[in-house]
Amino acid sequence: MVAVVRSSSEDVTVTHHASQRRAYLTLVLISLFCMMPFFWVVLAAFDPKASQFLQIPQGVTLDHFKNIFANESGMRWVLNSVVIVGSATILTLIFAGFGGYALSRTQAWWKRPLLYGIILVRIVPPPALIVPVYKVMLFLNDWINGLINQFTADVEQQQMLSRMFSFIDGYLGLILIHCAMQLPLAIWIMKTFFDAIPKDYEEAAALDGASQWQTVRHVLIPLALPGFAAAGLFAFINAWGDFLMPLMFTSSPELQTLPLGMFRAFLRVDAIDYGFLTALAVIYTLPAVIAFAFARKFLTQTFSGGVKG
Amino acid sequence: MSHIELIDIKKNYLGTEVVKGISVTIDQGEFAVIVGPSGCGKSTLLRMIAGLEDISSGELRIGGKVMNHVSPDQREIAMVFQSYALYPHMTVEENIGFALALKKVDKAEIKRRVMEAAQMLELEHLLERKPAALSGGQRQRVAIGRAIVKRPKVILFDEPLSNLDAKLRVQMRTELMRLHREFGSTVVYVTHDQVEAMTMAQKIIVLHNGYVSQLGKPMQLYREPENTFVAQFIGVPKMNLLRGKLQGNNFYLQSGQVVDIGNGYTSGNDLQLGIRPEHLKLQATSTQGGWTVDVVERLGVESFVHLHNATMEQLVVRVEGDCELAADIQVNLQFDAASCFLFSDKGQRLLRKPAIEQAAG
Numbered sequence: 001m002v003a004v005v006r007s008s009s010e011d012v013t014v015t016h017h018a019s020q021r022r023a024y025l026t027l028v029l030i031s032l033f034c035m036m037p038f039f040w041v042v043l044a045a046f047d048p049k050a051s052q053f054l055q056i057p058q059g060v061t062l063d064h065f066k067n068i069f070a071n072e073s074g075m076r077w078v079l080n081s082v083v084i085v086g087s088a089t090i091l092t093l094i095f096a097g098f099g100g101y102a103l104s105r106t107q108a109w110w111k112r113p114l115l116y117g118i119i120l121v122r123i124v125p126p127p128a129l130i131v132p133v134y135k136v137m138l139f140l141n142d143w144i145n146g147l148i149n150q151f152t153a154d155v156e157q158q159q160m161l162s163r164m165f166s167f168i169d170g171y172l173g174l175i176l177i178h179c180a181m182q183l184p185l186a187i188w189i190m191k192t193f194f195d196a197i198p199k200d201y202e203e204a205a206a207l208d209g210a211s212q213w214q215t216v217r218h219v220l221i222p223l224a225l226p227g228f229a230a231a232g233l234f235a236f237i238n239a240w241g242d243f244l245m246p247l248m249f250t251s252s253p254e255l256q257t258l259p260l261g262m263f264r265a266f267l268r269v270d271a272i273d274y275g276f277l278t279a280l281a282v283i284y285t286l287p288a289v290i291a292f293a294f295a296r297k298f299l300t301q302t303f304s305g306g307v308k309g
Numbered sequence: 310m311s312h313i314e315l316i317d318i319k320k321n322y323l324g325t326e327v328v329k330g331i332s333v334t335i336d337q338g339e340f341a342v343i344v345g346p347s348g349c350g351k352s353t354l355l356r357m358i359a360g361l362e363d364i365s366s367g368e369l370r371i372g373g374k375v376m377n378h379v380s381p382d383q384r385e386i387a388m389v390f391q392s393y394a395l396y397p398h399m400t401v402e403e404n405i406g407f408a409l410a411l412k413k414v415d416k417a418e419i420k421r422r423v424m425e426a427a428q429m430l431e432l433e434h435l436l437e438r439k440p441a442a443l444s445g446g447q448r449q450r451v452a453i454g455r456a457i458v459k460r461p462k463v464i465l466f467d468e469p470l471s472n473l474d475a476k477l478r479v480q481m482r483t484e485l486m487r488l489h490r491e492f493g494s495t496v497v498y499v500t501h502d503q504v505e506a507m508t509m510a511q512k513i514i515v516l517h518n519g520y521v522s523q524l525g526k527p528m529q530l531y532r533e534p535e536n537t538f539v540a541q542f543i544g545v546p547k548m549n550l551l552r553g554k555l556q557g558n559n560f561y562l563q564s565g566q567v568v569d570i571g572n573g574y575t576s577g578n579d580l581q582l583g584i585r586p587e588h589l590k591l592q593a594t595s596t597q598g599g600w601t602v603d604v605v606e607r608l609g610v611e612s613f614v615h616l617h618n619a620t621m622e623q624l625v626v627r628v629e630g631d632c633e634l635a636a637d638i639q640v641n642l643q644f645d646a647a648s649c650f651l652f653s654d655k656g657q658r659l660l661r662k663p664a665i666e667q668a669a670g
Contacts, residue, residue, distance in 0.1 A: 200394035203361050208408035208455070209382035218407070222398040 100190025193227030229298030311462030573661025
């Protein structure tokens, strides 16, 4: 009797193991299939004979990367992207900090309508916004360029200032557009985050003699750091990956950003250089990964124990 | 001088009056406890003193100066929050020293004063820790340290012990009283726990529905409650109230039972007889006592016997020591006539005649 029972239970475990093994095998295969493009990009970027097929490289080379920075304006693209997206992220965080705090603390009747209005901006597909936004930017552009022309007659200076502050084909315009696109989500994240910070902290600070600014500086910002990290990470990664806005609002090669550089390299008439393109893709991916690694430290750093909950 | 005067203070929230005209004076160095059930306006009143809420009408003076529109940090007060509100990103030392750092006090001086407060509260070994690494009682001490380091003239406490377990609460009560003696600041302490009020206060202010129900020394409230609310709020278990009518010295309960409450009261209908559980005596069990035992709570040092009569009126009797009575047993009660209170139908205390003459003279 006992022997029979044992053997049947062993059978069950065996079939159990077998089915589990099959499931894992399927999952591994699907994962490999999904990861194939990433493998290809990384391998081809370092492959002296990169092609459109996944292959084990014959050797390892950094020539593709050297090519990007030496023969093309790779450095300029990276710097443009970093400056524009970085500034847009910082600006987004400043506005989202103030806006999120105000929307969290106010009890006004327009709070809900406004919050949903803000998220509506996020729901509208960006291409639908191009025409009206372009119109507004064009108007502002004429105005700022008029101002610049008044300010200086030196053509070189005019060009320099125009590249900085133009709303179309200028850094300022692209920064503001990125900021506007990322702000709705960031405000929502910050508002939700401030909701979770009890008002007691601010009242305690007020009784400790802190001014409004000191309360923000010493109490609210440190407490909201994980929220800022989350909002900043989303803003940075979204803006970094945005292709449409730089395409619409810049034309001069000096303002070209990474995604545009990549796009135009891909469109070149002569033979496609897969090594060059994959190396560029690696460079394009890196900052997003770095941003995530940087924000992760703050994201997990939740505070507790200040108030008894 | 740091006495606090509240003159007809009122507070409106969106058209609802929460605090309905409170006039109280708290003397310098006094430990005043504002006590009342939740929703009576006690926290709002404290927050108005702190400057965290606007005062709708009336006048608040601290040390003789009108403070209605003075910002919280200019009032020379400190507050201990119910939630403690310790800054979680700062160490204990930074938390305690924050107010001084904001005032740009010299660093060495901050360190000295933080140490002094920490020694008083036995926190020296925790100065480097963050609030998350502290126990509830330790957080409570840090919150107090943050208040006393400013050397305020007035310290406000908003239900500071309500998050602690029962044992710690008893310990902190005595500690707060010791601190008050050493420190000498005026203290305004809000709680819903009448035990805290009775044990700590030099003056109790009982709030009810936005009004002051009665104020006075703890034992004064216990011995001479002005109305049924205070009578039942102060003292555990609460005072027994029985409805009925008075003829001469005899109070007739609805069940027809008669209680002799002594002379001096004016006869009348629709009255309430009040007597504390400790002023009732159980008499030898009998078969026709009129009171039936419901439950006996045996605590060892004392016992509380819950009783009801024919008309289902309930009473609690305190018995010294242990009391082994089975449920449903009939007992007789003896009322201590001198300790009987009489209240009107609306709950106002009625006085015996000689007492009225005394009060008038």
